[in-house]
Amino acid sequence: MTLALDPAAQDLLFREARTANTFTADPVADEQVQAIYDLVKYAPTAFNQQPLRVVLVRSAEGRERLVQHMSEGNQPKTSTAPLVAILAADNEFHEELPAQFPVFPQAKDVLFGERPVRERSAAFNAALQVGYFIIGVRAAGLAAGPMTGFDADGINKEFFADGEHSVLAVVNIGKPGENAWYPRNPRLSYDEVVTTV
Numbered sequence: 001m002t003l004a005l006d007p008a009a010q011d012l013l014f015r016e017a018r019t020a021n022t023f024t025a026d027p028v029a030d031e032q033v034q035a036i037y038d039l040v041k042y043a044p045t046a047f048n049q050q051p052l053r054v055v056l057v058r059s060a061e062g063r064e065r066l067v068q069h070m071s072e073g074n075q076p077k078t079s080t081a082p083l084v085a086i087l088a089a090d091n092e093f094h095e096e097l098p099a100q101f102p103v104f105p106q107a108k109d110v111l112f113g114e115r116p117v118r119e120r121s122a123a124f125n126a127a128l129q130v131g132y133f134i135i136g137v138r139a140a141g142l143a144a145g146p147m148t149g150f151d152a153d154g155i156n157k158e159f160f161a162d163g164e165h166s167v168l169a170v171v172n173i174g175k176p177g178e179n180a181w182y183p184r185n186p187r188l189s190y191d192e193v194v195t196t197v
Contacts, residue, residue, distance in 0.1 A: 013138050018181040020143035021077055023174035028083040028142065030056075033173075036136035043132040047107055048100045051093035051122040052129035053165055055086040065158050070170065071149035081145065081172035086155065087133065088165040089126035091119050123166065130169050137173055143180065145172035 003010060011017075033056065041050070057066050063079065066086065070078050078084055094112035098105035112118045130146070137144040147170050155167045 012141075013135055017138045018143070018184065020145045020172065020174070020176045020180045021182065022177035022180045023081050023143065023145075023172065024177045026082060026175045028173050032140050032142070033083070033085075036133065036140050039139060040129070040132040040136040043129070045125040045128055046121065047097065047104075047111070049093050049097060049121065049125050050100060050129070051090045051126040052133070053088045053090045053126075054133070055088070055159055057084040057086060066155070066170070069151040069154035069158060070147070074147050074149045074170075077145060077172055078147075078170065082174035083172070085133075085171045085173060086159060086167055087126070087130050087169045087171060088160060088167045089119075089122040090165055091115065091122050092164045093122050093125075094118055119166070123168070126168055130171075134171065137171070142173055143176040147171070 005013075033054075037054070045051075057063055063084065066084065067075050067078050094108045097108040097112065101107055112121065134144045134146055148168075150167070150170055152167050155170075156163075156165065159165075160167070
C-alpha cells in the first residue's frame, strides 16, 4: 500500500525535515503565518475544540521578556530566530464550543463545565494542534525549532497573566541557517511500535 502524498511532500514534511537550531536573517511574514494557520486549523481535535493560542514574539521588548524564561541552551536560538511563537492552551476554550460544535452545543457545560476537565482536554488537544502547527511551518517551506526547555510558570506569568492559558511550547521559525541540523536520531521501527490483536 502506498501513500497518497507524493514523495517530495513526504520528504518536506517528515523524512528530510529536522528541528532547526540556527536560522538565516530572512524575515517570516505575517502572511506566511496566516497561511500556516489557515491550513492546519482543519486538523482534527475532540469535539472540534480549538484550544491552541499563538503569541508571535516580534518586538525586541517581547523577545527580551521571553528569553529570560528560556533554558540557558535555548536562549541564543530564541534570541536570534527571525520569528518566535509561544504556543499555549486556552483553558477557557469551551466558551467557543457552541459555535465550533453546533451538533451538540450543550457540550460546553455538560462535558467541560469543570475547570480540571477543561485543563486536561485543552492540554491534550492543543498539543495535537502544536504538532499540526509544526507540520504547517514545514509545509510553508520554513523550518521549526520547537522547544520545551523553559520556565513555564515564568512564561505564563509574563504573557498570560489572566491565568486562562498554559504555555505548551516555544517554536523558533525561519529559513534554516548554517549548520542548522543535528544528525538524525534513530526512530523505533514499525515492529517495535505496532501490535495487532
